[in-house]
Amino acid sequence: MAAEEGKVDPMKQFAIEPMLGSENWEIAGFNIAFTNSAMWMMITTILLTLFMVGGMKRELVPGRWQMMVESFTGFIDDMLEANIGKEGRTYLPYIFSLFMFILFANLLGLLPLGLVGVHPFTFTSHFTVTGVLAVMSFSIVLIVGFWKHGFKFFSLFVPHGTPLWLMWLIPVIELISFMVRPFSLALRLFVAMMAGHVLLKVLSSFVIDSVNAGAGYGAFIGIPSFTLMIAISALEILVAGIQAYVFALLTSLYINDAEHLH
Numbered sequence: 651m652a653a654e655e656g657k658v659d660p661m662k663q664f665a666i667e668p669m670l671g672s673e674n675w676e677i678a679g680f681n682i683a684f685t686n687s688a689m690w691m692m693i694t695t696i697l698l699t700l701f702m703v704g705g706m707k708r709e710l711v712p713g714r715w716q717m718m719v720e721s722f723t724g725f726i727d728d729m730l731e732a733n734i735g736k737e738g739r740t741y742l743p744y745i746f747s748l749f750m751f752i753l754f755a756n757l758l759g760l761l762p763l764g765l766v767g768v769h770p771f772t773f774t775s776h777f778t779v780t781g782v783l784a785v786m787s788f789s790i791v792l793i794v795g796f797w798k799h800g801f802k803f804f805s806l807f808v809p810h811g812t813p814l815w816l817m818w819l820i821p822v823i824e825l826i827s828f829m830v831r832p833f834s835l836a837l838r839l840f841v842a843m844m845a846g847h848v849l850l851k852v853l854s855s856f857v858i859d860s861v862n863a864g865a866g867y868g869a870f871i872g873i874p875s876f877t878l879m880i881a882i883s884a885l886e887i888l889v890a891g892i893q894a895y896v897f898a899l900l901t902s903l904y905i906n907d908a909e910h911l912h
Contacts, residue, residue, distance in 0.1 A: 660851035664775055664844070687779070690771040694754045701754075722750065726898065733902045737909050741902070744790065748783065749898035756843060756890030760883065774893075775843040777836060784836035787901040795908035806911050835900055842893050846886045853879045 668683035676682065705719025712720065726746045730738030752774060759772025773779045795803040807824035808817070853875045860872035 660848045686771045687773045690773055698754050730902055734906045745898050749894050753894035777840045780836040780840045784832040788832040791904045791908045839893050
């Protein structure tokens with residue numbers, strides 16, 4: 651009985667569940683119930699807003715909070731200037747918001763709040779969420795490209811120096827590569843966050859099952875598994891920041907293509 655109670659389903663943490671029930675929450679056949687995913691998106695937005703408001707005091711001698719906000723802002727501004735140029739300043743609000751939202755979401759999902767009975771939901775481990783973020787970025791690329799260059803934007807699919815005898819093939823390959831961008835952008839973040847959380851759950855099941863099996867199993871399996879969980883948790887914190895940066899970086903590179911048709 652103890653062993654059955656100690657079993658851990660590594661996929662249960664990704665289940666989207668309505669917080670207030672799912673009945674009477676339909677519009678035009680679509681269920682709009684408030685879910686745990688939506689709740690953690692709201693929590694992320696609120697915390698990010700408080701973080702920004704608290705760091706926008708513009709004191710003559712900035713405190714640590716203000717310096718932290720300014721450091722993040724300067725970091726994204728430098729990245730945009732390096733990848734897009736002077737035009738990058740235009741996209742600072744969007745790229746900064748995108749980076750910080752993903753970063754906060756990833757980090758909140760790693761908090762050990764289960765110790766106090768609260769189970770954080772990492773919504774960036776769902777392809778639907780990362781997909782929407784990727785489509786938003788891709789839409790900006792298309793809007794900027796056609797707004798600034800009109801139909802000349804299609805020249806992006808014909809790299810400079812392409813031989814005439816390959817004109818029938820290279821543009822097709824470039825177009826397919828361009829259309830795959832939002833999918834790969836969303837998939838990268840989704841897979842990275844989901845894989846880490848699954849691994850942590852699997853290791854936690856090793857710890858629980860080994861402890862239930864006896865002191866010997868706990869010593870030889872439980873302790874090493876728990877130690878590995880700590881190491882992977884530290885790695886996941888690093889991955890959370892890297893994935894937010896990669897998403898923002900690739901978005902800026904795609905916008906650069908739309909700005910300069912490189």
